[in-house]
Amino acid sequence: MRRCFEGVGLQCFLKDRAMAVTQDQKYLLIFDFDETIVNENSDESILQAAPGKQLPESIRSTYREGFYNEYMQRVLQYMCDQGVKMADFKAAYERIPLSPGMGDLFQLLFKQQDHFEIILISDANMFGIECALKAAGAYPLFRKIFSNPSSFDKRGYFTLGPYHSHNCKRCPANMCKHKILTEYLAERAQEGARFDRVFYVGDGANDFCPSTALKSSDVAFPRKGYPMHQLIQETGKSQPGTYQATVVPWDSAVEISRHLQEVLKKKC
Template structure:
């Protein structure tokens, strides 16, 4: 039976937030208050739409955004992890579930030559619109009260698993609060891997929060790789 590796993207695969990295396209690398004050908790994709509109108004092109995104650093060891996964497609499936967007993730993985490692990406759809600006939309509508309005990672993972043959083991690696919800999909033979010092690890350690899967914290992609190799 194959193994499934599920990865978050921002602060997991890459060592920063790809959405905020685009601000480096602007002079002074900052947004005006008129844009930043449009953010509402749980409505990040709507806010990023406002950011993209502003970049377009400043004549920042999609190519300029792509070139800036290609400079975002990968988290230590992640390139080795993804290279290994790309060579073991007979035994390992790999998906990304992220609150970023399709274009950012595609550009970053392609520039690093790592797109072959990832079988599917579940994130907010993005495209270049008729004006030549980037447009970002919600991944889906859902009713989960614990997740941002644009994506519930548990719903995404549950649907993915329901449509495929059973995996021998699932490894889920992430860092943020929105990576807690999909942990409910995992079984005792699975492993949740929170990044050390980040929100997911802190929430998993809260008293009275029972979780079925094994919990193994990580600080480098190499540690995730070693866990995979032990299973492989």
């Protein structure tokens, strides 16, 4: 009899554990920031706080393709030299408007938090992203934010650094979002997290690279007419079948909301 009860107990334990694993399954939703969550490039938006709201040619001429992070370090140095303070930068980030429909999408995600794990991967900077998300009331949605480190030093100067180094030839020297995403997925798998599907919302060329890590069951949401969308279309023509993810272009994030709602209906 004792063995019988032990067997029943083991079966119950295994059943409960299986149910727990199923309940832990979520969708992973990844956002870009500039021109995805917000409707502007935040590096350009903060120039509203610069003298004359523009940069001198001596700064603008220092930009090199693939080294935008280094360029922005010089931009911030110049602005701080001109007396721009932390409060000025903060106010500029807080004024950046959300992209069309993004507020509606955030409302949906707040209601459906049990179904989504949400992260953000951006080549902007941590301070600016946090300011903008908190102003929009969306900051609590995000489990983790990956972006270039930024802070204010003892002088009150806004400092910016690179996120990491990598060997990807498609991405800028300071950040490869593909590397960040694949490392995150591996880390979460080790922690026991299971994702039924992965969704990626972006707009830029540097969003195309991580979207190539998606499987056929996953969904890429490229902003219509932006570089990510164009690169997906070009790949479809030049290398048919190599891009795996389902592609759902968007003008308004309301279109993303509708698609996610349909996915949730099918899940139920």
